[in-house]
Amino acid sequence: MEKAIKRYWPVFVLPTLAAFIIGFVWPFIQGLYLSFCKFITIDKASFNGLKNYIFALTEADFLHAFWFTALFTVVSTVCINVAALAIALALTREIKGTNLFRSVYFMPNLIGGIVLGYIWNILLNCALTLMGKPLLSLHAPYGFIGLVILMCWQQIGYMMIIYIAGLQSIPNDYLEAARIDGATESQILWKVKLPNLMPSITICLFLSLTNGFKLFDQNLALTNGDPAHKTEMLALNIYQTFYGRSGPQWKGYGQAKAVLFCILVVAIGLIQLKATRSKEVQQ
Amino acid sequence: MEKKRTLRDNILSGILGILCIAWVYPIFMILFNSLKKETSISTGSAFQLPNSESFAGLANYVNALTSKGFLSALWYSLVITISSVVLILICCSMCAWFITRVNSKVSKALYYLFVFSMVVPFQMLMFTLSATADRLHLSSPYTICIIYLGFGAGLAVFMFCGFMKSIPITIEEAAMIDGCNPIQTFFLVVLPILKPTLISVGILETMWLWNDYLLPYLVLDRTKGYMTIPILIQYFRGSFGKVEMGPMMASIMMNIIPIIIVYLLCQKHIIKGVAAGAVKG
Known part of the structure; x- marks a missing residue:
């Protein structure tokens, strides 16, 4: 059977593969090459060595964007996962209105980042005006908090769904056995539920970490990096380097930043996956 | 109890x-x-x-609907989302079947390449991808689905592979012995079994495509007036000195309302799809 399928590879693999080469492999390789070049268009690229990387690693805005993104990712990952897990635990207790709550909490996920950003931009600016505080785009700490709130509002529902699925897949026997042995509720939570939930926790942490680092739309719509690039995250910083400035050197810098960003995201993903996978309970 | x-x-x-x-x-x-x-x-x-x-x-709704190309943006959004999702579902499920059923180094390498592409951020590709799309004349709403197939293949292939490993191979072998060629086997036997996964992947891809901003913004040829709804909403704010709040809010509502209606209608599938997608991850 394997041989028969193999003969048909142009039908099965070729369409996807061709599109994949156009949409991923080729731009990726070209991007890697261009990160060592000075260029405005792809045809007119001159080799530039490591200059782009040196510039990227010494630019204050880029380093600030890195720390800002890192801090944001850590804070939002913790907030999202703690809240989502708590809600998931509450919703698996069969309390009143479970279905309604689940639907409502999940809803923001369906709305796009740009739209979410504007909704919260209007809402938070109004709240700040009423409190007599400076607007979002004028005070960086508010921008940061705003981003965290927005991200929580959007992502808690998604993670909650994953946690609920995880909790429901724990065999009821485990819980009953623990109860019969006289375990308290908190013991059941820490010793039975959480260890069996490790696969879900792995996925959620992975998703919220990479989502946090890759965040772009929400950042663009909520603060657009104001004031003075202080709330600019990595993705937006790269975008601005590419398209927000004129001059032959900037595209090369942007591409080098993008390569660094890519390495960072891939590395985080790998480390994180390895770290939590090793804690999973054998089933 | x-x-x-x-x-x-x-x-x-x-x-x-x-x-x-x-x-x-x-x-x-x-x-x-x-x-x-x-x-x-x-x-x-x-x-x-x-x-x-x-x-x-x-x-405000009338204003937004009549003046700023909202209807054309809505049309392009629909065209892009539907064509891309259909293309991704068909091509990626075929590709994933090949990868799981053919045990060779090439198919393994392909699999890991697809997984890798899931993690790579868009910023890495944005400049070169939009240049490539331009050169190959893929920058219209009717052809952008090829770009989406390439860029979105990772997640879809990964999810399909995860599910296909659990389909017993004997069913397919039986079909082959009865005289089906691989294409018939796939469309008549595998695809029907795959239906729940098709729905899950379809939902995840739709959620992404409908709301995607940066890829269409960079790839679509805006000199010809191609816009999707997220681009339009950004445009309301970005390009004028004064923000037209009324039409913008109306556009936001008109972006959200269809989503909420679809959500209310097939909530179960959506929530199941998300959970299934995560388990396979």
Whole structure:
């Protein structure tokens, strides 16, 4: 059977593969090459060595964007996962209105980042005006908090769904056995539920970490990096380097930043996956 | 095991209910602001419900629908989303079947390449990808689905592979022995078994495509007026000195309303799809 399928590879693999080469492999390789070049268009690229990387690693805005993104990712990952897990635990207790709550909490996920950003931009600016505080785009700490709130509002529902699925897949026997042995509720939570939930926790942490680092739309719509690039995250910083400035050197810098960003995201993903996978309970 | 609803559970319900209101409020706020007159919308008064003086009826909606190319943006959004999702579902499920059923180094390498592409951020490709799309004349809403197939293949192939490993191979072998060629086997035997996964992947891809901003923004040829709804909303704010708040809020509502209707209609599938997608991850 394997041989028969193999003969048909142009039908099965070729369409996807061709599109994949156009949409991923080729731009990726070209991007890697261009990160060592000075260029405005792809045809007119001159080799530039490591200059782009040196510039990227010494630019204050880029380093600030890195720390800002890192801090944001850590804070939002913790907030999202703690809240989502708590809600998931509450919703698996069969309390009143479970279905309604689940639907409502999940809803923001369906709305796009740009739209979410504007909704919260209007809402938070109004709240700040009423409190007599400076607007979002004028005070960086508010921008940061705003981003965290927005991200929580959007992502808690998604993670909650994953946690609920995880909790429901724990065999009821485990819980009953623990109860019969006289375990308290908190013991059941820490010793039975959480260890069996490790696969879900792995996925959620992975998703919220990479989502946090890759965040772009929400950042663009909520603060657009104001004031003075202080709330600019990595993705937006790269975008601005590419398209927000004129001059032959900037595209090369942007591409080098993008390569660094890519390495960072891939590395985080790998480390994180390895770290939590090793804690999973054998089933 | 019968469970009695205790006082604690009721308190919990109450807390979650209050949280629910906080969850819905932002959207509700946009809704009532979109019904206000342009002059009555300001940063300080966004929390006030429209009163008889500031109530504008549906004027903002009419304004947004007629003047700023909203309908064409809606059409392009629909075209892009539907064509890309269909293409991704068919091509990626075929590709994933090949990868799981053919045990060679090439198919393994391909699999890991697809997985790798899931993690790579778009910023890495954005410049070169839009240049490539331009050169191959893929920058119209009717051809952008090829770009989406390439860039979105990773997640779809990964999810399909994860599910196909659990389909018993004997069913397919039986079909082959009965004289099906691989194409028939795939479309008549494998695809029907795959239906739940098709729905899950379709939902995840739709959620992404409908809301995607940066890829269409960079790839689509804007000199020909190609825009999707997220681009239009960004355009409302970005390109004018003064933001036209009324039409913008109306556009936001018209972006959200179809999503909410679809969500209410096939909520079960969506939630199942998300959970399934995560388990395979």
